Every structure is written in C-alpha cells, then in structure tokens.
Amino acid sequence: MKRKIILLLLILLMSCSCSKETTRELNVLNWTSYIPDEVIHDFEKQYNIKVNYGTYSSNEELLAKISSSKEGTYDLIFPSDYMIEVMKQRGLIDKLDKSKLTNYSNINPLFLNQEYDQYNEYSLPFLMATTLLAINTENIHDNITGYNDLLNPEYQNNIVLLDDQRIVIGAALQSFGYNMNDFSDEHLEDAYEFLMNLKKNVKAFDSDSPKTFLISKEVDIGLVWNAEGILAREENPNIQLVYPKEGYALSMDNYVLVKNGHNQDNAYLFIDYLLQDDVAQKIIDEYPYISTNKNISNLSDTELNSILKNGSYVTNSEINGENGIRKFDKLWARIK
C-alpha cells in the first residue's frame, strides 16, 4: 500500500516539474495603477522580452511577496523609500550598476542621494508622490491652509483621509510642529488628542480611491496623494489643491533589483526604457505623480526644491530600536 502511495506522489511531482523557457523574460512587481499597459506592450515589442507584470498595493505586501518566494522569482520591484532599508537589512535586494543605464542622466539630480539610500547604491528614483489637501471650493469657502483648519466643527462628516497610519498620525504630529517620524510617547499622545478631535469630521479612511469621495461629492475635503488630487480636479475644476503649511508626506518609489533575479539584464533594459523622456511623459500623463525625469517635469527646480524641503519621508523608526511602527499601530487601533 505504502509503495503505491509513494508512486502516486512521485507521478504527481514529475508532472509538476517545468520545461525550460527559451523566450526572454522579465518579472516585474509594481504598484497597481503606476505604469500604463501601453508602455509595457511597447517595451515588449521593441525588445522582444515578455514582461510578467504583477502588482501590489502596499510596501508590506511587496515585502511579504519577496521574502516568501523563491530567489529569482522576481527581477525588478518598485519599493518606496523606507522599505529599501528594510529589504537591504534582510538581504533581499542587489546593488544597482548605474553604468548599465544610458539614460541615467535624465534623472533630476535633485532626487538623488536622498536619506533613505544615501548614495543610490540600491535604488534609483522612479516617481514621487506627496500628500496634499484637496478642497472643494464650491462648498468650502474658508481658506484652509493646514491641518489645524480641519478641526472646524462645521466640517462634520465631511473629510476623507488616507487609510494609512503613518500618513495620518504623521499629519497629526506635523500639526503640532513635530516631525512626522517622531514617536516619543508624549508627542504621540498629543497626536492622539488631535485625531480624536479630527475623527468627528472624518467621513471615511480610504487609500484605494479617495478621489471618488471627492468627485461624487460625498465629502468636500480630502487628505490624499497628489495624483489622486489632480485626477479629482480634472473631474471637478472647483477642487483646489493645497500643500499643508505644517508639512506633508513625501513618498519616493524606486527601481530596485531583487537579489539574484534571473533576468537582471532585461531589468536594466526596462529601467533604461522607462527613463526615456517620451516614456516618462506617457506615465505621468496617465498617473500624474511627480516625475523624476528632469526633461519633462512641469515643475521648476525651485518648486521641486521647496516640495522636497517642506515634506518629509516616512522613515523606518524601528531602526532606532524602539519599535516605532508597533507604537503607531497601537495608537491606530486606539483611534479606531
């Protein structure tokens, strides 16, 4: 009997073993809604490389996918700033060789050498997002300039916030003039008070599509990613976008090579392709984040400089050994 079972299992195993692929491939994992399908098809045609394109919707999901899959499953990923540090520590990513990129010089040097990867050893910037306030001026006539203005009791049930603890608690910290990565108990307690007050005005927390709340006029105020705000404004020109005066979050998504990917050469080709001016233009036409390409940006360097200066990145406060993320998570549970 036992033998028969073993035989059966062997047959099962054998039928699973895969045949060798001869076509050129590239395995990419990227954020949902980030690169238009057209761009990928064009690349596939031009280089005769098949792109297996998977998506994720949070850095943590990406981390889970990379750390639980076999080495070589993925070649190219697009983690945000703070996640690069985590992945580096856990030995999940490879260094980048910039000399393999002919279009490297298209990257605006303003975005290079940021705090999360000091010399861009592991990453090169792809797109930048910032949070901002989107305000429907049809119904809101007050001049809203920052987070403290949102506490106005007239806005009851009229605000949508990103469903992201680091962003929202960060905004609360910034409203007191603290750093958004500050996790001292005292300051977090202030943030808690602020958010409990703000919660009365919050209709919903949503990260998937907060613009829908603004477009359908479910709410008149939103703390959203810049591209969401711009897309909402395209639908409703009365929507005004404001960078909060107390500061806001920056998020840079980067090209990063997964450790021992089988198709790293193809990954370089793809990065180089995305660095081309016309391709970068196509991307921000569809998803209006801030491009890192210096030739196509519609913002001047002074504007970009001020955006970089007044915003801050979410950092991995855990590296300070005080379990910052745990504290944020606990506070989040308390607020909800």
Place this chain on the structure above:
Amino acid sequence: MNRKKAFQIIVTLPVVVYSLLLILIPIVYVLFLSFLKSDSFGGIEYQFTLENYLMIFDIIYIKILLKSFIIGLLTTFICICISYPFSIFLMDKSETKRNLLIKLVMIPFLTNSLIRTYGWIVLLRKSGVVNTTLSSLNLIDKPLNLMYNNLGIIIGMVYTLLPFMILPVYSAVSKIDARVIDAAKDLGANKIKRFIHIIVPETLAGVFNGSLMVFIPAIGYFFISDILGGGKIMIVGNLIKNQFLTARNWPFGAAISIFLIVFTFLLIRIYKKIGGKLDELGGL
C-alpha cells in the same frame, strides 16, 4: 491487499492531502508562529515567548474585541429576527414555491461578496439611490448617513451573512410536525404562545447553528468594515490584517487568530452540549 480498501484509500487520498496541505499545516504554522518573537524588521526570531498572547489582553485590543463581539451579536440577532418570520412564512407554502424562495436566498452567493458589498455603496451613499429617492419624495431634507458608520457595517454584515441563518432555521422549522401545531391551535394557544412554546424549543439547535455561522464571520469580515464602515471602525479582522500587512508583527497576528480559533471551538462545544449535531454545522 484487499482491492476494495485500496480503492477507498485512492478515492479519499485527494481529500486527505487537501486537508493536510491547505488546512492543517497552515494552522499548525500559525500556532507555531504565535509563540515566536518578531524582530524589528518584520521577520521572526526563533525564540519562545508568550508575549503575543499577553498582548491581546491590553485594554486597547480588549476594546476592539468587545466592539467586534457587539457587532457580531447585533448582526446575529437581526439575522434571527429576519429568519424566523421568513421560515414560518415558508411553512405552509407549496413545495415549488418553497424551493423557489429558498433558491432566491441562495442566488446572491453566485456573485463575489466583495462586489456585492461595493454595490451597497451605490445604494447607501449621500447621493445614492436610497437618499435620492427619499429626498425626491420629500421625506428628508438632508441626506441620511446610512454608511461610513456602524449602521453601514451592520447592514453589510446582515446582508452578507443572512443566508447562513435562514438555511438552518428554515431546515429546523420545516422539521416541526405540523400536527403538533394543529394540536396547540385546537387547545387554544395563540400565535405567540405557539411560537414560544413549540417553535422556539424545537428549533433552538438550528438557531444556534446559524448563530455560529453568522457570528464568527461577522467578527472577522474586515472588508465589510473597511468598505461600508469607511475604515473608521476596527474589528478583529482588521486588527489581524494590520498585524500581517502594516505593523509587520506576524506573531501577534497569529496569536489573535489562534485566540479566535480557540474561541470558536468553545462555542462549538457549547453547541454540542445543548444537543446540536456537528454534521449540521456543514460549513464549519
């Protein structure tokens, strides 16, 4: 070896392999994980600890558990309140009608529950079908807040889980001998007395069965509280999801999951104690 026996083993093998691979091993892994330490980068340290279980008893998490239980109990209660009249209504219908009505209860199951939940947004939002209808009838002058609050969550939970209550309650009610009810009628019992003294005791096991199948998912369906509650209310399901996805604290998430599994087993024990049969739990 006996050929019949070999045949039996081969036929049951896929089920055994399936349950081992996809049910038992993951649960054992989660159990194992729940006793480990998490490192600061979201990895796992292979070091035994009970810390994760102790953390559940932090007042913040106890509050979330309580909130979830209240939502679960309310959902269960409303489902019972709908299922009884529906089942009693079906009792004296012809078989064709009964089958048709039960099928209508099942039909929504053919669509993904996430999509059905999104459908409720179209109905309940400020400019949704319900509010526009009510205001065009001049019944309200300001749109009602039907969702992005507790009400929205309860509506979504009841809607999604109702069939799990209707089916066992209906099956219990339909097993009641019609002659017993006739006898009660002859002896002068009115509708309420018949309900309290005959229908309720006879169907208690069915109701408890349905309550298990409604209550347990209701404390875990995080997508309903996310979509219809506007992400403002955290139930246990959200808490577990956050531990795996944002807080990167897998062991704590695993410990809450195990806590819920143990809790479920306790409920099933109570169910067995009051005379319920495990076979009738079907889904569990």
